Amino acid sequence: xxxxxxAVAPYDGWAFILKDDHVYLLRPPYQANDLIExxxxxxxxxxxxxxxxECNSSFDNxxxxxxxxxxxxxxxxxxxGFSLPDTEELKSILQYASEEILRDFxxxxxxxxxxxxxxxxxxxxxxxxxxxxxxxxxxTMFKRAVNIIKKCQHKRNELKRLSxxxxxxxxxxxxxxxxxxxxxxxxxxxxxxxxxxxxxxxM
Amino acid sequence: MVKEKIDLFELAEKNSEYxxxxxxxxxxxxxxxxxxxxxxxxxxxxxxxxxSVNMSDCPxxxxxxxxxxxxxxxxxxxxxxxxxxxxxxxxSEKEHAVERSLKKRLKQFxxxxxxxxxxxxxxxxxxxxxxxxxxIGASRYGPYCIIVERAxxxxxxxxxxxxxxxxxxxxxxxxxxxxxxxxxxSDKNCITLLAVIKHKTDIExxxxxxxxxxxxxxNDYIEAITTDDILSDHIKCVQITRTFYNSIFNSLKxxxxxxxxSKEKLYxxxxxxxxxxxxxxxxxxWEVVNEx
Numbered sequence: 340x341x342x343x344x345x346a347v348a349p350y351d352g353w354a355f356i357l358k359d360d361h362v363y364l365l366r367p368p369y370q371a372n373d374l375i376e377x378x379x380x381x382x383x384x385x386x387x388x389x390x391x392x393e394c395n396s397s398f399d400n401x402x403x404x405x406x407x408x409x410x411x412x413x414x415x416x417x418x419x420g421f422s423l424p425d426t427e428e429l430k431s432i433l434q435y436a437s438e439e440i441l442r443d444f445x446x447x448x449x450x451x452x453x454x455x456x457x458x459x460x461x462x463x464x465x466x467x468x469x470x471x472x473x474x475x476x477x478x479t480m481f482k483r484a485v486n487i488i489k490k491c492q493h494k495r496n497e498l499k500r501l502s503x504x505x506x507x508x509x510x511x512x513x514x515x516x517x518x519x520x521x522x523x524x525x526x527x528x529x530x531x532x533x534x535x536x537x538x539x540x541x542m
Numbered sequence: 543m544v545k546e547k548i549d550l551f552e553l554a555e556k557n558s559e560y561x562x563x564x565x566x567x568x569x570x571x572x573x574x575x576x577x578x579x580x581x582x583x584x585x586x587x588x589x590x591x592x593x594s595v596n597m598s599d600c601p602x603x604x605x606x607x608x609x610x611x612x613x614x615x616x617x618x619x620x621x622x623x624x625x626x627x628x629x630x631x632x633x634s635e636k637e638h639a640v641e642r643s644l645k646k647r648l649k650q651f652x653x654x655x656x657x658x659x660x661x662x663x664x665x666x667x668x669x670x671x672x673x674x675x676x677x678i679g680a681s682r683y684g685p686y687c688i689i690v691e692r693a694x695x696x697x698x699x700x701x702x703x704x705x706x707x708x709x710x711x712x713x714x715x716x717x718x719x720x721x722x723x724x725x726x727x728s729d730k731n732c733i734t735l736l737a738v739i740k741h742k743t744d745i746e747x748x749x750x751x752x753x754x755x756x757x758x759x760x761n762d763y764i765e766a767i768t769t770d771d772i773l774s775d776h777i778k779c780v781q782i783t784r785t786f787y788n789s790i791f792n793s794l795k796x797x798x799x800x801x802x803x804s805k806e807k808l809y810x811x812x813x814x815x816x817x818x819x820x821x822x823x824x825x826x827x828w829e830v831v832n833e834x
Binding site: 348350352353364366367368370372373375380383384385388389409412413415416419421423424426428429430431432433435436437440443444447451452457460463464467 | 597598599600601654670682683684707709710760761785786787788789790791792793794795797798799800803804805806807808809810811812814815818830
């Protein structure tokens with residue numbers, strides 16, 4: 340599958356590509372919906388109105404094409420003097436999140452990050468959320484965010500408590516204790532318990 | 543021989559009589575119910591028309607930061623000035639450099655754009671926007687749809703509307719098709735007539751909620767041209783496509799989880815943050831909208 344780039348808007352990351360004799364517009368965030376069947380007329384329109392430049396590069400697949408576009412976009416930004424942002428500061432964009440997005444973040448913290456023991460990440464989301472006006476105003480959301488922080492603290496205490504019980508553990512798993520810390524063994528045990536079976540059944 | 547330049551806005555004004563006549567003929571052939579429908583459409587357009595521009599993050603950041611919406615000539619001119627400032631270009635070569643840069647960018651499509659723009663007075667000052675009555679416009683080419691405040695557009699000294707895209711539909715063999723253009727153009731007073739003439743069938747076959755999408759979408763729109771400054775203060779609101787908006791927060795989620803976020807995504811988030819804080823500072827409304 341050869342993909343030919345016909346036109347690129349480096350400052351935008353948009354591109355027109357030719358694949359199987361069809362013209363498509365490929366645009367960020369480069370997901371399935373972002374590949375749009377287009378025509379020569381669309382191409383003319385885009386080149387005359389938007390910041391597109393003609394281009395003549397070929398790629399073997401979409402991954403390579405997207406990598407190229409992302410690279411060109413970053414180059415264009417650097418050329419324009421835009422520096423990479425402080426990643427901590429970016430967290431403040433949560434203030435522009437819709438209620439649906441905020442709930443989605445809470446789900447992520449509660450249902451994914453905490454079970455995976457990514458407690459710092461879960462807590463960081465909740466701490467950011469409870470500072471938001473939209474969350475402060477919404478009692479249900481605020482309580483849920485506080486609850487996430489409490490859950491993180493509880494899980495941390497639990498891990499500490501477990502890691503302070505070395506006696507039986509060292510005797511039971513003498514080889515494991517030589518290679519790994521007790522904390523990481525407990526984490527792995529908990530993770531395996533909560534997510535999958537250790538060995539396949541029925542074989 | 544120097545060709546005499548045409549005043550696009552005078553051309554628009556002169557077409558008023560023709561548009562009124564066309565509208566009358568069209569209306570005369572309509573049944574009472576069709577007339578009522580066209581009347582509703584005219585009323586909606588009269589009350590709600592304004593201008594919109596779709597763009598991506600980087601040009602919008604520039605617009606908000608500089609205060610001005612600039613066209614391709616002004617963009618290339620400012621890039622050349624920057625080069626002169628840093629000693630990378632001699633000022634005597636500026637015009638050629640701008641021309642070279644435009645040719646490089648627009649290549650085979652350069653001629654159509656250039657033919658159209660150079661045929662008119664102040665053509666290189668033309669700023670291209672689209673007529674909008676509430677939709678998210680040509681979102682395919684830019685997830686941010688900037689809606690200009692109607693009251694500001696009323697004060698523009700120049701404003702002309704063309705039935706279709708100017709470079710695609712009104713240039714042939716390096717010439718502006720004046721006969722066609724002169725009947726497909728209107729000033730702001732006759733914009734409802736031009737829109738009704740263009741969309742009569744669409745109005746009848748689509749529900750009212752679809753009218754904004756009919757007026758301006760990815761494939762079709764009524765082009766609006768002005769030479770006036772479209773300042774950032776003129777922005778009434780910014781619509782953002784839901785897909786793009788969600789993608790920003792998906793990247794943020796990855797970042798919170800400690801997963802790798804590409805530089806490209808970091809820039810997007812940074813621009814989003816900058817745009818949103820500028821909108822907030824200026825009291826400009828924003829909303830997230832599903833794409834057409």
